Amino acid sequence: MTEEEIPLGGGWSTGGVVRVGETVRRPSVHATQTMRDILVHLEAVGFDEAPRWLGLDAQGRDVLTYVHGDTYSDCRGIVWQDDQLTASAALLRRYHDATAGSPVAGGREVVCHGDVGPWNLIWRDGLPVALIDFDNARPGARVEDVGYALRAHLNLSLAVITPDEQARRAAVFVAGYGLPIHPASALDAEYDAAEERCRSNGWLKELARLGDERRWLDRHRALLR
Secondary structure (H helix, E strand, O other): OOOOEEEOOOOOOOOOOEEEOOEEEEOHHHOOHHHHHHHHHHHHOOOOOOOOEEEEOOOOOEEEEOOOOEOOOOOOOOOOOHHHHHHHHHHHHHHHHHHOOOHHHOOOOEEEOOOOOHHHEEEEOOEEEEEOOOOOOEEEOHHHHHHHHHHHHHOOOOOOOOHHHHHHHHHHHHHHHOOOOOHHHHHHHHHHHHHHHHHHHOOHHHHHHHHHHHHHHHHHHHHOO
């Protein structure tokens, strides 16, 4: 008897991605060889906070283990609490440490996840417990992922909180990561990369939001120490 295919939304990529029993099936259009390689590496080194890559099914879809928990699709304006920021940053640090020096990193510092937003985390009891969606994984530097994650978790110019509180929350995230990374510098680099992504993909609404975020950072840069 064929198992039911349940379309996945929320934090999972859409477009034919389905759950089948305790697995996720993803059309090959969503996958890269780096995604497969890094998931195999993570399993080999005992990093349990990511899906396992199980190979291809008869339709040529990538088969991953299903990770139980909650996902978010729209995270704009959410004010994440300190324990959530700390846990997200610590999870990212553990992931980076697991990839550092791996063959997949290709001589770079780590394998960046490439899309470390709350929407690509699995949550249980309000805290992140796993990373998913490695389609954008690539060799790179830690600060690239940290800058992206800071932007995704802080919602600068969207969350209705004071600049002082945003700066404090940025410090909480960086402290949770556990390495001396300057928030403003990390955000500057992320905004440059984001602008290139927006222009190349024609994401005009995202580009407009990016301008608001840049202006917020320019006004309050001195608070981000």
